[in-house]
Amino acid sequence: MSEAEAQSSPPELPRPTLILLSGVSLMGGVGYAGMGSVMPAIGRELGFPDFMVSAVFSLSALCGLIFSHVWARQADIRGRKPVIEIGVLGFILSMGACGVVVGIGLLHVLPVMMIFCMFLFARTFNGTMASASPPATQAYLIERTTPERRTQAIATLSGAGGLGTIIGPLVTPLMVGTPLGLAGPMIFLALAAMGVLFAIRRYLPEDEYARRFRTRRQAGDLSAPTGHSTRVGLKAVLADRAARPFLLCGLMVMLCAAALNQIIGFVVIDRVGLSPIASLPYITTTMLAGSVCAVFGQWVLIPFLKYPPLRLLMLGGGLGIAGALVIVVAGGFPAVVVGYALMSLGQSFAFPAVSTGASLAVSREAQASTAGVIASMAGGSYLTTPAVLFLYGHVHSAPFLLIAVGMGAVVGFTVWAALRRRQGL
Numbered sequence: 001m002s003e004a005e006a007q008s009s010p011p012e013l014p015r016p017t018l019i020l021l022s023g024v025s026l027m028g029g030v031g032y033a034g035m036g037s038v039m040p041a042i043g044r045e046l047g048f049p050d051f052m053v054s055a056v057f058s059l060s061a062l063c064g065l066i067f068s069h070v071w072a073r074q075a076d077i078r079g080r081k082p083v084i085e086i087g088v089l090g091f092i093l094s095m096g097a098c099g100v101v102v103g104i105g106l107l108h109v110l111p112v113m114m115i116f117c118m119f120l121f122a123r124t125f126n127g128t129m130a131s132a133s134p135p136a137t138q139a140y141l142i143e144r145t146t147p148e149r150r151t152q153a154i155a156t157l158s159g160a161g162g163l164g165t166i167i168g169p170l171v172t173p174l175m176v177g178t179p180l181g182l183a184g185p186m187i188f189l190a191l192a193a194m195g196v197l198f199a200i201r202r203y204l205p206e207d208e209y210a211r212r213f214r215t216r217r218q219a220g221d222l223s224a225p226t227g228h229s230t231r232v233g234l235k236a237v238l239a240d241r242a243a244r245p246f247l248l249c250g251l252m253v254m255l256c257a258a259a260l261n262q263i264i265g266f267v268v269i270d271r272v273g274l275s276p277i278a279s280l281p282y283i284t285t286t287m288l289a290g291s292v293c294a295v296f297g298q299w300v301l302i303p304f305l306k307y308p309p310l311r312l313l314m315l316g317g318g319l320g321i322a323g324a325l326v327i328v329v330a331g332g333f334p335a336v337v338v339g340y341a342l343m344s345l346g347q348s349f350a351f352p353a354v355s356t357g358a359s360l361a362v363s364r365e366a367q368a369s370t371a372g373v374i375a376s377m378a379g380g381s382y383l384t385t386p387a388v389l390f391l392y393g394h395v396h397s398a399p400f401l402l403i404a405v406g407m408g409a410v411v412g413f414t415v416w417a418a419l420r421r422r423q424g425l
Helices: 003-007 015-046 050-077 080-106 112-128 130-142 147-176 181-203 208-218 234-239 244-272 280-305 309-329 333-361 364-394 398-422
Strands: none
Touching (some): 015 050, 015 130, 015 147, 015 181, 015 244, 015 280, 050 080, 050 112, 050 130, 050 244, 050 364, 080 112, 080 130, 080 181, 130 364, 147 181, 147 280, 244 309, 244 364, 244 398, 280 333, 309 333, 364 398
16 A cells, blocks of 8 residues: 555544444354354255265355455445445345245155255355445445554454344344244244345445446446546456465465365264254354454454464464364363364454455555455455365365364465564565
8 A cells, every 4th residue: 555545544433334234244153153053953854965065055156256356346336335235135035035944844745855856056146246245345345434444443343243143143043043043043044134224225335436326327328437447457456566475375275264264064963963853052153252352353352462474474374273182182172162162262363464465555446346356355265175075075084174274374474474574675
């Protein structure tokens, strides 16, 4: 980022606006954790093999990998707020459609493969439309915070998602206990998201990009805005030597997080030795422990420590290694809880570090594109989950050893970068 940009002081982000943006992140966290805690049980109750459950997330991840860049571009053309609204609408459609399909599947009136294909299609709304929210929300936030406060602002936004991952496992058993059964969490989350969409449309201030687009549309000019000719595209972001290290570290962290989050439910079921439904309280306990640690890290420790991005990455990577090794070395359910909590705390440091480091490394015109790259990596990382579940099915400790190696690579890079900076290289 240039010196002029670093010295410019955006108007302070109003608290109601931060609450609205955090609400979008909170909704995503609740949906993610809710689906994560209930999907192993849904898959086994409907007769889906474990690898087919992971295929559902992988298709959504592939769509997210592709469409995150599309929505980042649209956020620069149509504005941040309209794209955020599209993302929330996609969440509503995805959750609602998945809930209906699960409800039909539990009636056992259609073949398993037909239900699976229907669920697969319903889940694509998450990757194609809901993927619009993360890059637009982050770009909206970044443009209204100073570089000095950016780490804390991004951590606050991420912490809202972490809070959602606390709420998700807590409310999921209550929703499963309704007459809707396993379809309940998705139906109720879709209804709640409608309230979020109303709040965004009614109360989120319109951004500069949206105002420009609305003015051109009223004038009958729907061509690409010439005022945005300085926009930095995907290739330029990936080629930026200052941002690239953070993006590569972010990709590694996200691959490890995706592997962990997709197998943790199956690990708990296997460790406690109970049926999928009976294992739900144990899955909830595990995910709750991880979510509490993540929120504590992002809302308490990051503001207290005030570490720069590289040091946060180093700390997060070290905690990830420790958590993975705890699960490998120690047996039983308590080891899973402790290991997952440590790795979640590490992720709570690493994710804001990646977003902040990449954001500070690029210009204002590249913020949406950079956020789109990070969002696409977060979604695309789940493409590897079928292979991870296959590996877990053959060697239970293998995925955790790979996570330890991956986080070790992140720690190694941060140590190397710190030494180069100390030597003035």
